Amino acid sequence: MKKTSKQLPVLFATAILLASSVLSPIVQANEASSSSSETSVTTTSESSSVASTTQSQSSETTSESSASSTSSTNEPSSTSEETPKTEASSSEARAAVSEFTEVANIGQIQGEAHESPYNGKKVRVSSVVVTKTDRYGFYAQDIKADGNTKTSDAIYVVSKEKVAVGDRLTIEGEVKEGYMESLSVRPGQTFRKPTDSLTVTQLFASKVTKNGTAALPESVNISERMPKDIVDNTPTVYDPEHDALDYWESLEGMLTTVKKPHVLGPQYRGDIYLLPAGYQELPLNNIGGVNLRLNVQNTATIPVYVGNKFVAKAKDYFNEDVVGVVSYRSKVFKLEPTQLPALQDGGLQREVSKLYPSEDKLTIASYNIENFSANNATGETPDAKVEKIAKSFINEIHSPDIITLIEVQDNNGSVNDGTVSGVESGEKLAAKIKQLGGKEYKYVEVAPVDGADGGKPGSNIRVAFLYNPQRVKLVEREAGSSTEAATFKDGHLVKNPARIAPANPVFEKVRKSLAAEFEFKGERIVVIANHLKSKLGDDAVYGSKQPAVQNTLAQRIEQAKLLNAFVKEGLKQNPNLKFVLTGDFNDFEFSETAKAVAGNELVNMMLNHDAADRYSYFYRGSNQSLDNIFISKNIADKTVFSPVHINASFMEEHGRASDHDPVIAQLDFSQKKGNTTPTQSTEPKPSGDTTMPPNKDDKLTKKRILPSTGTTGAEVVVVGIVILNATLLWRKKVAD
Numbered sequence: 001m002k003k004t005s006k007q008l009p010v011l012f013a014t015a016i017l018l019a020s021s022v023l024s025p026i027v028q029a030n031e032a033s034s035s036s037s038e039t040s041v042t043t044t045s046e047s048s049s050v051a052s053t054t055q056s057q058s059s060e061t062t063s064e065s066s067a068s069s070t071s072s073t074n075e076p077s078s079t080s081e082e083t084p085k086t087e088a089s090s091s092e093a094r095a096a097v098s099e100f101t102e103v104a105n106i107g108q109i110q111g112e113a114h115e116s117p118y119n120g121k122k123v124r125v126s127s128v129v130v131t132k133t134d135r136y137g138f139y140a141q142d143i144k145a146d147g148n149t150k151t152s153d154a155i156y157v158v159s160k161e162k163v164a165v166g167d168r169l170t171i172e173g174e175v176k177e178g179y180m181e182s183l184s185v186r187p188g189q190t191f192r193k194p195t196d197s198l199t200v201t202q203l204f205a206s207k208v209t210k211n212g213t214a215a216l217p218e219s220v221n222i223s224e225r226m227p228k229d230i231v232d233n234t235p236t237v238y239d240p241e242h243d244a245l246d247y248w249e250s251l252e253g254m255l256t257t258v259k260k261p262h263v264l265g266p267q268y269r270g271d272i273y274l275l276p277a278g279y280q281e282l283p284l285n286n287i288g289g290v291n292l293r294l295n296v297q298n299t300a301t302i303p304v305y306v307g308n309k310f311v312a313k314a315k316d317y318f319n320e321d322v323v324g325v326v327s328y329r330s331k332v333f334k335l336e337p338t339q340l341p342a343l344q345d346g347g348l349q350r351e352v353s354k355l356y357p358s359e360d361k362l363t364i365a366s367y368n369i370e371n372f373s374a375n376n377a378t379g380e381t382p383d384a385k386v387e388k389i390a391k392s393f394i395n396e397i398h399s400p401d402i403i404t405l406i407e408v409q410d411n412n413g414s415v416n417d418g419t420v421s422g423v424e425s426g427e428k429l430a431a432k433i434k435q436l437g438g439k440e441y442k443y444v445e446v447a448p449v450d451g452a453d454g455g456k457p458g459s460n461i462r463v464a465f466l467y468n469p470q471r472v473k474l475v476e477r478e479a480g481s482s483t484e485a486a487t488f489k490d491g492h493l494v495k496n497p498a499r500i501a502p503a504n505p506v507f508e509k510v511r512k513s514l515a516a517e518f519e520f521k522g523e524r525i526v527v528i529a530n531h532l533k534s535k536l537g538d539d540a541v542y543g544s545k546q547p548a549v550q551n552t553l554a555q556r557i558e559q560a561k562l563l564n565a566f567v568k569e570g571l572k573q574n575p576n577l578k579f580v581l582t583g584d585f586n587d588f589e590f591s592e593t594a595k596a597v598a599g600n601e602l603v604n605m606m607l608n609h610d611a612a613d614r615y616s617y618f619y620r621g622s623n624q625s626l627d628n629i630f631i632s633k634n635i636a637d638k639t640v641f642s643p644v645h646i647n648a649s650f651m652e653e654h655g656r657a658s659d660h661d662p663v664i665a666q667l668d669f670s671q672k673k674g675n676t677t678p679t680q681s682t683e684p685k686p687s688g689d690t691t692m693p694p695n696k697d698d699k700l701t702k703k704r705i706l707p708s709t710g711t712t713g714a715e716v717v718v719v720g721i722v723i724l725n726a727t728l729l730w731r732k733k734v735a736d
Contacts, residue, residue: 099122100122100123100124100172101118101121101122101123101124102123102124103118103123103124103125104146105125105127105128105142105144105146105153106125106128106140106141106142106152106153106154106155107142107145107146107148107151107152107153108146108151109123109125109155109175109201109203110151110152110153110155110201110252111151112148112150112151112238113238114198114199114238114246114249115177115199115201116175116177116201118175119175119176119177119201120174120175120176121174121175122172122173122174122175122206123172123173123174123175123203124170124171124172125170125171125203126169126170126171126211127142127143127144127168127170128140128141128142128143128168128169128170128171129141129143129166129167129168129169129213129214129215129216129217130163130164130165130166130167130169131154131165131216131217131255131325131338132165132324132325132336132338133163133164133165134336135184136158136183136184137156137157137158137159137160137183137205138156138157138159138163139154139155139156139157139253139325140154140155140157140169140171140203140253141153141154141155141216141217141253141254141255142154142217143168143214143215143217145217149225149240149250150238150240150250151250152201152249152250152251152252152253152254152326153217153254154252154253154254154255154325154326155201155202155203155252155253156180156200156201156202156203156253156327157171157173157202157203157204157205157208158173158183158202158203158204158205159173159204159205159208161205161208163208163210165216165338166213166214166215166216167210167212167213167214168210168211168212168213168214169208169209169210169211170208170209170211171203171205171207171208171209172205172206172207172208173203173204173205173206173207174203174204174206175201175202175203175204176201176202176203176204177199177200177201177202178199178200178202179191179193179194179197179199179200180200180327180328180329181194181329181330194331196331196539196540196543196544196545197331197540197543197544198249198328198331198542198543198544200252200327200328201252201253216255217255218255219254219255219256219257219323220251220254220255220256220257221256221257221259222251222256222257222258222302222326222335223258223259223276223279223300223302225240225241225247226244226247226299226300227240227241227242227243227244227247227299228281228299228300229296229297229298229299230242230243230244230297230299231243231244231245231297231299231541231542231546231547231548232244232245232246232546232547233547235546235547244297244299244542245542245546248326248328248333248542251326252326252328253325253326253327254325254326255323255324255325255338256323256324256325256326256335257321257322257323258274258276258302258304258321258322258323258335259276259277259278259321260276260277260317260318260319260320260321261274261275261276261277261302261317261318261322262274262275262277262288262315262316262317262318262346263312263313263314263315263316263317263343263346264288264289264290264301264314264618264621264622264623265289265313265314265618265621265623265648265649266312266313266314266618266648266649266650266651266654266656267306267308267310267311267312267651269308269330270305270306270307270308270310271303271304271305271306271332271334272303272304272306272310272312273301273302273303273304273620273621274301274302274303274304274318274322275288275290275300275301275302276300276302277317279300281300282298282300283612284612285612285613285614285615285623286610286612286613287314287315287348287623287645287649288314288315288346289314289615289618289622289623289649290621290622290623291611291612291614291615291622291623291624292588292622292623292624293590294588294590297541298621298622301620301621301622302334302335302621303332303333303334303335303620303621304322304324304334304335304336304337304340305327305329305334305335305336305337306337306340310343311651311653312343312651313346313348313649313650313651313654314346314348314618314649314650315346315347315348315649316343316344316345316346316348317343317344317346318341318342318343318344319341319342319344320339320341321339321341322335322337322339322340322341323337323338323339324336324337324338324339324340325338328542331540331541331542331543332540332542332620333542348649348650350396350645350646350647350650350654350655351396351644351645351646352395352396352644353396353397353398353642353644353664354642355397355398355640355642355664355666356398357398357399357401358666358668360521360668360669360670361666361667361668361669361670362401362402362471362472362520362521362525362666362667362669363398363400363401363402363664363665363666363667364400364401364402364403364404364527364580364582364629364664364665364666364667365393365397365400365402365403365404365582365662365663365664365665366403366404366406366529366582366583366584366627366629366662366663366664367389367393367397367403367404367405367406367658367660367662368406368407368531368583368584368627368658368659368660369389369405369406369407369408369429369657369658370407370657370658370659370660371407371409371413371455371456371459371461372385372386372389372405372407372408372409372425372429373408373409373410373411373412373413373414373422373425373459374411374412374413374424374425374427374428375409375411375412375413375415378413378414378415380409380413380414381409381413381425385657386428386429386432387432387436388655388656388657389429389432389657389658390429390432390433390435390436390438391436392646392657392662393433393438394433394436394437394438396644396646396662397644397662397664399438399439399468400468400664401467401468401471401472401520402465402466402467402468402472402518402527403441403465403466403467404463404464404465404527404529404582404583405426405429405463405464405465405466405529406463406529406531406583406584406660407455407461407531407584408422408425408426408445408461408462408463408464409422409425409455409456409459409460409461410422410425410447410458410459410460411423411424411425413456413458413459414456414457414458414459415458416457416458417458418450419450419460420447420448420449420450420460420482421447422445422447422460422462422464423443423445426443426445426464426466427443429443429466430442430443430466433466439468439470440468440469440470441466441467441468442466442467442468442469442474443464443465443466444464444465444467444474444479444497444516445462445463445464445465445497445514446462446479446480446481446482446497446498446499446514447460447462447482448460448462448482448511448512449482449483452509453509453510453511453512454509454510454511454534455511461511461531462511462512462514463511463512463513463514463529463530463531463583464514464529465497465514465516465527465529467518471520472518472519472520473518473519473520474496474497474516474517474518475492475493475496475517475518475519475524476496477493477494477495477496477517478495478496479495479496479497479498480495480496480497480498480499482499482502483502483503484498484499484502485498485499485500485501485502485503486498486499486500486501486515486566488569488570488573488574489573490573490574491570491573491574491576491577492517492524492574492577493515493516493517493526496515496516496517497514497515497516497517498514498515499512499513499514499515500512500513500514500515500528500562500563500566501513501562501566504562506555506558506559506562507559510531510532510533510555510559511530511531511532513528513529513530513531513559513563513583514528514529515527515528515566516528516529520669521669523578523669524574524576524577524578525577525578525579525580525667526570526577526578526579526580527579527580527581527582528563528566528567528579528580528581528582528583529582529583530563530581530582530583530584530585531583531584531586532556532559532560532583532584532585532586532587532593533552533555533556533559533586534552534586535550535552535586536552537551537552538550538551538552538553539551541620552586553587553591553592553593556585556586556587556593557592557593557596559593560585560593560594560595560596560597561596563581563597564596564597564598564599564601564602567579567581567599567601567602567632568599568601571601571632571634575634576634577632578631578632578634578635578667579601579602579630579631579632580629580630580631580632580665580667581597581602581629581630581631582628582629582630582663582665583627583628584626584627584660585597585626585627585628586626587626588624588625588626589604589606589607589614589625589628590607594606594628597630598630601632601633602630602631602632602633602636603630603631603632603633603636603639604628604629604630605628605629605630605631605636605639605641605665606625606628606629606641606643606663608641609641609642609643613642613643614643615643615645615648615661616643616648616660616661616662616663617648617659617660617661618648618649623648623649625643626660627643627660627661627662627663628663629641629663629664629665631665631667635667638667638668638669639665639666639667639668640665640666640668641663641664641665641666642663642664643661643662643663643664644661644662644663644664645661646661646662647659647660647661648660648661
């Protein structure tokens with residue numbers, strides 16, 4: 001594998017050209033294979049060449065979500081096709097000897113780098129043993145390690161030869177740096193080299209000789225030497241001791257162990273993330289997971305490929321070790337298991353909000369309902385999903401007065417026929433809520449311009465509102481159009497609802513924020529629903545570009561500044577106007593985006609919440625808070641807030657209806673000051689340190705020592721007399 005530095009663009013481009021030069025179409029496809037204990041003295045297989053596939057990042061609401069463009073899975077199957085065995089003549093064998101360089105071990109092939117020093121060369125290596133097989137070849141590891149922790153002792157061998165785990169081999173072939181995804185390409189499919197993916201050192205075998213069997217090497221405890229917090233801070237230096245990226249490379253293809261781990265989140269695209277038992281290097285949250293933190297990568301989390309049918313949720317665990325070989329796919333290092341024990345149920349249950357309806361309290365929820373439409377024909381929004389979301393509004397979050405909906409699609413979903421209205425989509429959800437015994441909500445939106453707001457092609461996702469007209473009133477004014485910008489006059493919205501700065505370039509190909517003015521108990525509240533620029537386009541955390549850069553951050557910050565300026569103008573005209581900004585900000589509570597939204601006018605309620613419970617989303621091993629609520633300071637001290645964990649930690653089999661948890665704020669408009677104590681989770685904390693470190697900008701998580709209160713007036717008088725008498729005695733002594 002090869003990594004590049006931002007300071008070395010020319011070298012990076014050269015490396016890409018060199019890697020590309022060894023790629024050619026794969027001719028093998030649709031092989032079926034099976035393991036066999038049959039041993040032959042010598043078998044020969046055609047060297048398979050690498051074809052190309054497309055690896056794309058495809059989610060508007062997730063960070064760096066990647067998938068192959070091919071229709072076939074990128075993950076390994078446990079089968080391979082046997083090829084006819086041929087016996088080479090002695091003269092051919094002698095001729096072949098001169099073509100190959102004899103190497104002492106696989107460690108020599110791998111070298112102390114991300115790219116093999118033998119890239120493009122033909123080698124012969126002996127005394128290796130098969131540790132795992134799949135459709136396109138097998139993993140082989142040195143029977144005797146070279147003792148150098150900077151070099152991997154294993155390699156992936158591309159071969160049609162039928163081998164079995166435990167076979168002792170001598171292998172001849174060509175070393176190539178390539179992409180595992182390319183091996184699954186079928187005839188007629190196209191593969192484009194990923195822009196920021198590392199490569200995998202592979203050996204394309206032309207001859208495989210079986211020499212009996214051998215015991216498998218002892219697996220490496222992967223967490224024992226894992227660098228903490230840092231992926232790669234020295235991109236031009238190979239440093240497995242301090243950089244997690246390089247440490248993973250030093251184990252490429254090798255047997256490794258995760259000690260009796262627990263699961264950090266739901267299975268997604270065949271992967272689960274694990275944390276070994278007793279791991280104390282990271283602060284754990286209230287479900288034993290790991291929250292994303294400022295300027296820190298959670299390097300201790302271990303991805304394991306288990307397949308799309310594997311069912312797991314946060315807090316589930318294994319009573320035995322998980323063992324597997326290290327692979328690299330979709331810009332992620334992961335284990336392909338050779339030993340996967342039975343999964344144990346950790347008992348995590350979906351939550352119920354502690355914020356209940358109250359006469360003088362306005363409850364506002366934000367919920368990303370993940371590509372929701374009225375179209376059930378395509379299977380994108382099945383009736384079961386509609387019912388799950390409707391039930392969650394009633395049972396888990398207790399029928400909020402206002403609900404900001406994120407990712408509402410147009411009426412026919414991703415059918416790209418020019419439809420832009422999403423009224424049928426929103427009203428379908430409202431009708432289901434009523435049918436199930438919930439409140440009678442009204443739906444309001446401003447439809448986007450066709451194809452202008454990002455998301456799935458044809459779907460026209462947007463933000464919108466459901467509100468309970470028995471509790472709140474949408475101030476009656478003409479609604480803005482798709483292209484009209486929201487403005488204030490005399491401290492109130494001119495058009496209601498209206499989109500914020502729809503023509504501004506910072507909202508190009510992004511969902512526009514939607515402002516709506518409501519009235520509750522004589523108070524005016526402007527609620528702004530948001531779905532800011534996604535992280536699609538950021539550098540992969542474990543990619544070739546190091547340090548990884550958030551290429552999308554600058555645009556989100558500019559969007560955030562526009563939102564704050566809009567709030568500032570409203571408060572300038574009407575200081576009593578209340579503002580609530582909700583939604584999927586595609587950034588974290590400690591981010592520059594969040595700071596720009598808040599400015600001096602708003603309070604980020606997530607920062608007021610229990611640090612061990614700050615999350616609404618799970619992605620690649622880390623809990624994180626993409627969904628936030630900001631409250632204007634003129635009502636923030638009368639507001640309580642909480643996420644409700646009903647989706648992000650679970651799979652559909654457990655009741656999950658979306659990939660995001662809803663978040664809720666409750667504003668107290670009674671005469672007395674509302675309770676501002678953050679809601680605490682009722683889940684028992686796991687063993688170990690569960691305290692999240694304070695953010696330097698998060699004053700509410702720092703310990704404070706306040707002056708004691710309650711001293712009586714009499715006590716003050718007595719203390720004063722004692723001090724006065726002592727002073728007089730001292731002066732008398734000095735005078736004497």
